[in-house]
Each structure stands twice: as structure tokens, then as C-alpha cells.
Amino acid sequence: MxxxxxxxxxxxxxxxxxxxxxxxxxxxxxxxxxxxxxxxxxxxxxxxxxxxxxxxxxxxxxxxxxxxxxxxxxxxxxxxxxxxxxxxxxxxxxxxxxxxxxxxxxxxxxxxxxxxxxxxxxxxxxxxxxxxxxxxxxxxxxxxxxxxxxxxxxADGVIVVGSKLTVRRTTVSGCGKRGVYVYQSGPLIEGCEITGIGDVGIMVVHSRSVRVMATTVRQTGRAGIEIGADCTAEIERCVVTDTGDLPVRVDPRARATVSLTDSGGIPQAGVATAGMTQDLAEMDRLITELNSMIGLAGVKDEVRALLDEIQVNEWRRSAGLSVGAVSHHLIFTGAPGTGKTTVARIYGQLLKALGVLPDGRFREVSRRDLVGQYIGHTAEKTTSVFEDAMGGVLFIDEAYTLARAGGAAADFGQEAIDTLVKLMEDHRDQVAVIVAGYTREMSDFLDANSGLASRFAKTMEFENYGPEELVMIAGRIARNDDYLFGPGLPEALLDHFGRLERNRNFGNAREARKLLEGMRKAQSGRLRAMGRMPSRDDLRTLTVDDLRVAAR
Known part of the structure; x- marks a missing residue:
């Protein structure tokens, strides 16, 4: 009851x-x-x-x-x-x-x-x-x-960022800026009325699979509907009138189908039939996955900028224009536990969705997978690993360990680097090589071969997570494992992470995971000592006392 x-x-x-x-x-x-x-x-x-x-x-x-x-x-x-x-x-x-x-x-x-x-x-x-x-x-x-x-x-009436949203039979009026703003999303806007808008009625930026159906847009300060570059959209049976600019403005680099009713005409330039070779739905999913990662704002911006450049080059190639040689190889610098491996996986899958690489396979290796024990063995091992990663991503973690230590002639790591440099140049359109490691050591690694640095398109710096971000990471890990934070625990975690020394051994997200493992063990001991069968809430809840035990 x-x-x-x-x-x-x-x-x-x-x-x-x-x-x-x-x-x-x-x-x-x-x-x-x-x-x-x-x-x-x-x-x-x-x-x-x-x-x-x-x-x-x-x-x-x-x-x-x-x-x-x-x-x-x-x-x-x-x-x-x-x-x-x-x-x-x-x-x-x-x-x-x-x-x-x-x-x-x-x-x-x-x-x-x-x-x-x-x-x-x-x-x-x-x-x-x-x-x-x-x-x-x-x-x-x-x-x-x-x-x-x-x-x-x-400001804006409705803002949609990285979301799957349906907006139906909704009225948006009297907005100082935009009526509906869509960024990196694929919403359905159907049967709506958008009127009296200071800027653009509906603005779509870096988005795909956007549908605007049977919607009225009128009395806007600028365009009624604006579709930006790198977007795909369907605009069907819409009424767009009394606009400060064109009823519908479509960037020449966008793909849109437009069908208006009683709108006074639509601009023809830049309006194209939808239909692209890339897997747009998969790209949307992967970009959403990337954006859902905690922190890493600079890295996310860098990845999106690379995708924009790749997409524009594909459009230029389709238009018969010249396209310069593009490297998909990257350098990831930063401490452990900052998301380098996860971003590398997503990047490879994005290259596949863009049609740049034939598959998004991810091969993670370290020094022992590349370096042999005698002359000639290293080149053979490195070439075999490289060929196995063709079509996808080869991720070399702690790549700086390949650099010859103190010029030691017996170290075959240098042979691995020299082999990689040649393979990366010969097959730059068939594989993405990502090398990762501490910032300072990666600088030394790039000095190991005069042609190494030029093989990489960009260096991305993964910064340490702050205390607030570590609390968010801990919360996400706990939720995924079906745990809840008890009263006061988020604040106690914030204090705990704020006091941790961020030295070379600091593990970032690994610190959060390790701490939660300790808290679960502490919870187990606490529940066993209760003298009764714990409730479902008892089993799910982690407490400040569990943190104190784990932190010891």
C-alpha cells in the first residue's frame, strides 16, 4: 500500500x-x-x-x-x-x-x-x-x-548539448538570445512554435541527425533556422516568416534537406540532400561518450578540433580540391589515471566512424612487446606489432621507456623507435599511433630520433584531476557498482582528496578506485559486526566511517 x-x-x-x-x-x-x-x-x-x-x-x-x-x-x-x-x-x-x-x-x-x-x-x-x-x-x-x-x-529558451531530446508541441517566445540552441546533439523538434526571438530561432552547431518537423518560427532577430558546418538536419513542413535574415541559413559544409510552407522562399546555396558515407549515429554516440568523461576540457576540445579538420579534408577531397598529408598520430602526456587510454580508444573508433580508418581496433602495448633480446629481434617484434594494429590504433604506454638510457649501446629500445619512425611514415593513412607517458619524460623520448616529433600531429596534455573531479569520479564508480554515498561522505571525500599529495606517484582516477575498494572492505567488516541481516540500503550505502577506515 x-x-x-x-x-x-x-x-x-x-x-x-x-x-x-x-x-x-x-x-x-x-x-x-x-x-x-x-x-x-x-x-x-x-x-x-x-x-x-x-x-x-x-x-x-x-x-x-x-x-x-x-x-x-x-x-x-x-x-x-x-x-x-x-x-x-x-x-x-x-x-x-x-x-x-x-x-x-x-x-x-x-x-x-x-x-x-x-x-x-x-x-x-x-x-x-x-x-x-x-x-x-x-x-x-x-x-x-x-x-x-x-x-x-x-537568454536561450531551450539548450540541448550532447543530449537525445524530443521537444513536442512546445511554445518558446520572447527570448533575448536564441529560441532553441542545439550543440553536438540529435534532437527531434516537432509541432513547436518559436516566436519573438532576439537572435536565431533554432541554431544547430556540430550536430547530426537533427529533425525539425511541422514547426513555426517567426519574428526572429536573425535567421529563422541556422544549420552550421559539420551538421546534418532534416527540416520538414515548417513555416518560417518575418525573420531578420534568411528564413533558413545552411552552411555550405552542412548537409540538410529543407521543406518549408508559406515561408517566402528558402536560400538554395548550401542546401544539399542528406546522405554521407560516415556512420553519423556512431559518431554522435562516441562524441557523447567522450563528453561524458569527467574533466579533460582541453583534451576534448583538441579531439573535436582534429575531427573538424579531418571532416573538412574529406569534403575538400570530395570536391576535387587538394588535401595536404594528414597524420593521425598523437602524443598524450600526463600522469597515470587521467583517462589517456580511454580517450585513445574513443579516438580510434571515431576515425573508423569518419571513414578514415577501416576499423577501430585498439592495440595497447608497452616496451616489452616491442623490444627484443638480440640484434634484429627488436625490429621484427616492432614490425609484427605494428602490422597487427594496422587499420586501427596502436597505443604505446610509457613510450619514454624505449629511449636509450644514458646512451647504453646494449639497449634495443632505440631500435624500436627507429623502426617505428619509418613504419609511421610509410603507413600514416592506415594506422593511428598514440604514444603516452609523463610530460617531462616524453620530451626526452621525442629527442631519441630526429624525425620522431614530426610524425605526430598534436600533443595533448592530460592534467591531474582536482578534488571536486575526483569526488565525481568516485561517485560514478560507486553508482556503476550499485553503491550510494551516505550523509556527509561527499564532503569528507572532498577533504580527503584535497589533502593528498600530488607527486609523481599520484594515481588520479586510480586513487579514487583504490579508495572505494578499501571502503567496500571496511563496509563489509562493519556490516558483519552489526549482529543482524543488513537491509538493502545497508548493503548499498558507504559511510564516512568506511572512509576513515580505508584512509588509514
Whole structure:
């Protein structure tokens, strides 16, 4: 039987009800204003107004956070008005967080009405955002926005970044900047009305598989719809009128099919029939996977820039224009545990999806796989490994160990380097070689052969993770293993990681994984000492005490 907790009534405050509500409970709010915040704490909960829609107002202004914050669990909110100030009215983040909003109003004077991030899943139905900084922001989160309204926001109405989002029968009006902004995403925008926009009605950047269907765009400061370079889009049965620029502007390097109704004509230049040889869906998936990695902002930018260059070269080749020789070989520098191997794997798969390499196979090797024990053996081993990696990525970890130490003639690592230099030049279009290691030592490695540095297209620096990022990494590892952090543990982890010395032995993400392994062992001992069968929550929850034991 579902537990129903009435506020006020059964419980005097919303906080009291949230503290006592069991998993699956329903909390009802009578009409009125509640100067509180809603944080379900990972449970499955429903919170609804007992009166007319939006008659119950949860106002978190000045309370240091969103009116509703969901980081895990399945939450449904019906008929509430949710208000904040410098924070989003609603924030949902994490790949275990699901939120369903129905018949709600969201207000945040200096932030978004709703901000969904980091793998969250959101369904918003008949939700109003009547002002604030922006309306709906989806950043690497998926979901549906249906029959909603965003009006009179200072910036963008709907922002979609790295997300799979469906926007249906939704009105966006009176935005100071763009009506809908799409970046590295493939949303469906269907049956919507976008009007009174200060900038572009719908702007699409670095995105593929974007569909805009039966949508009206009018009264825009610039173009009604703009499709940027390296994008693919379908615009069907749309009405685009009263625009400050062309109704539809398509970059010559984009691929789009355009079908407008009563729009006064469309520009022909740059509008092309969709259809590319690359695996666009796979590219979208891989770019989303790359972007979902914690930190590494500079590395992500560098990879995207390389992909842009490769794509433009493919277009030039198709157009019969000259294309210079391009190397796909890279240098990754930085400490262990900073994501170098993961990025290398994704890079190889992206090259395959772009049609640059025949397959995305990943071969990781170290010195012992390349260096032999006698003259001539090293060249043979290195060539065999190289040929086995052809068509994909050859990843050489701690590559600096190949460099001849102190000029020792008996060290065959130099022979491996010299063999690699020739093979990389002869087969640069058939393989991507990525060498990785500590920053200083990799500089010495490049000096081992005069032609080595010129074989690589770019050096990417992987910086150490900060304490906040390590807490996020630990949280992701824990969630993937079906663990939860108990009260105060994120703050304790932040303090712990902040005190760690970042010397040569610092392992970055490996430190987080090692610590969690210790915490799980500590939890096992704690649960065995309880003297009773632990509950499901007991089995899932890691505590500050577990951290203290593991840290010792």
C-alpha cells in the first residue's frame, strides 16, 4: 500500500515529510508557500499539490540551492510551482536520476528553470517557465519536453548539448538570445512554435541527425533556422516568416534537406540532400561518450578540433580540391589515471566512424612487446606489432621507456623507435599511433630520433584531476557498482582528496578506485559486526566511517 503524507496535516513541514517518507511514498502539499527545498535523497517519491495546479509554491530563494534537486532515484512532481534565485529552480543530475514533471511552473531569476545533466532522464509535460535566465537546459541528459511553454527569458529558451531530446508541441517566445540552441546533439523538434526571438530561432552547431518537423518560427532577430558546418538536419513542413535574415541559413559544409510552407522562399546555396558515407549515429554516440568523461576540457576540445579538420579534408577531397598529408598520430602526456587510454580508444573508433580508418581496433602495448633480446629481434617484434594494429590504433604506454638510457649501446629500445619512425611514415593513412607517458619524460623520448616529433600531429596534455573531479569520479564508480554515498561522505571525500599529495606517484582516477575498494572492505567488516541481516540500503550505502577506515 502506498504511503501518503499530507503537508500540513500529517506533517507540519515539507522537510518533516521528506525525512520520514519511505520509498515509493506520495507527499501532498496544500495550497500555500513553502520556504523549503525538496531533495528526495535517492528514493522513489511523488510530490504533488493537493489543490489546483501551481497552488502550492516551493520557494528556495536564499536557501543555497534549487527548489528541487534530484541526483538519483525516480521522482514525480505534479502541480507545484518551484522557485529559486541564483540556482536553477530544478536540477536533476546523474545517470541514476529520473524526474517526471507535470503541470508545474519553474522560476529562477538568475538561472535556468530546469537544468538536466550527466546522464539524467527527464520528462516535462505542461511545464511553464515564465522568465528567468533561460528555460530548459539539457547537458548530456535525455528526455522529453511536451506541451510546455518558455517565455520572456533573458537568454536561450531551450539548450540541448550532447543530449537525445524530443521537444513536442512546445511554445518558446520572447527570448533575448536564441529560441532553441542545439550543440553536438540529435534532437527531434516537432509541432513547436518559436516566436519573438532576439537572435536565431533554432541554431544547430556540430550536430547530426537533427529533425525539425511541422514547426513555426517567426519574428526572429536573425535567421529563422541556422544549420552550421559539420551538421546534418532534416527540416520538414515548417513555416518560417518575418525573420531578420534568411528564413533558413545552411552552411555550405552542412548537409540538410529543407521543406518549408508559406515561408517566402528558402536560400538554395548550401542546401544539399542528406546522405554521407560516415556512420553519423556512431559518431554522435562516441562524441557523447567522450563528453561524458569527467574533466579533460582541453583534451576534448583538441579531439573535436582534429575531427573538424579531418571532416573538412574529406569534403575538400570530395570536391576535387587538394588535401595536404594528414597524420593521425598523437602524443598524450600526463600522469597515470587521467583517462589517456580511454580517450585513445574513443579516438580510434571515431576515425573508423569518419571513414578514415577501416576499423577501430585498439592495440595497447608497452616496451616489452616491442623490444627484443638480440640484434634484429627488436625490429621484427616492432614490425609484427605494428602490422597487427594496422587499420586501427596502436597505443604505446610509457613510450619514454624505449629511449636509450644514458646512451647504453646494449639497449634495443632505440631500435624500436627507429623502426617505428619509418613504419609511421610509410603507413600514416592506415594506422593511428598514440604514444603516452609523463610530460617531462616524453620530451626526452621525442629527442631519441630526429624525425620522431614530426610524425605526430598534436600533443595533448592530460592534467591531474582536482578534488571536486575526483569526488565525481568516485561517485560514478560507486553508482556503476550499485553503491550510494551516505550523509556527509561527499564532503569528507572532498577533504580527503584535497589533502593528498600530488607527486609523481599520484594515481588520479586510480586513487579514487583504490579508495572505494578499501571502503567496500571496511563496509563489509562493519556490516558483519552489526549482529543482524543488513537491509538493502545497508548493503548499498558507504559511510564516512568506511572512509576513515580505508584512509588509514
Amino acid at each position: 502506498v504511503s501518503t503524507l499530507a503537508v500540513p496535516g500529517t506533517y507540519p513541514t515539507l522537510a518533516d515529510a521528506l525525512e520520514q517518507a519511505p520509498d515509493g511514498a506520495v507527499i501532498t502539499l496544500a495550497p500555500g508557500t513553502y520556504r523549503e527545498r525538496i531533495d528526495p535523497g535517492g528514493r522513489a517519491l511523488t510530490v504533488r499539490a493537493s489543490g489546483e495546479p501551481r497552488s502550492a509554491v516551493v520557494d528556495a530563494s536564499g536557501l543555497g540551492g534549487p527548489a528541487l534537486s534530484v541526483t538519483s532515484g525516480r521522482v514525480e512532481v505534479e502541480g507545484l510551482a518551484l522557485v529559486s534565485d541564483v540556482h536553477p529552480a530544478v536540477r536533476v543530475a546523474g545517470d541514476r536520476a529520473e524526474l517526471r514533471l507535470r503541470d508545474c511552473e519553474l522560476g529562477a531569476e538568475q538561472n535556468a528553470g530546469l537544468k538536466a545533466e550527466n546522464g539524467a532522464l527527464v520528462e516535462a509535460i505542461r511545464v511553464l517557465v515564465p522568465g528567468g535566465e533561460s528555460g530548459f537546459e539539457f547537458s548530456y541528459a535525455d528526455g522529453t519536453v511536451e506541451e510546455c511553454e518558455v517565455r520572456d527569458v533573458k
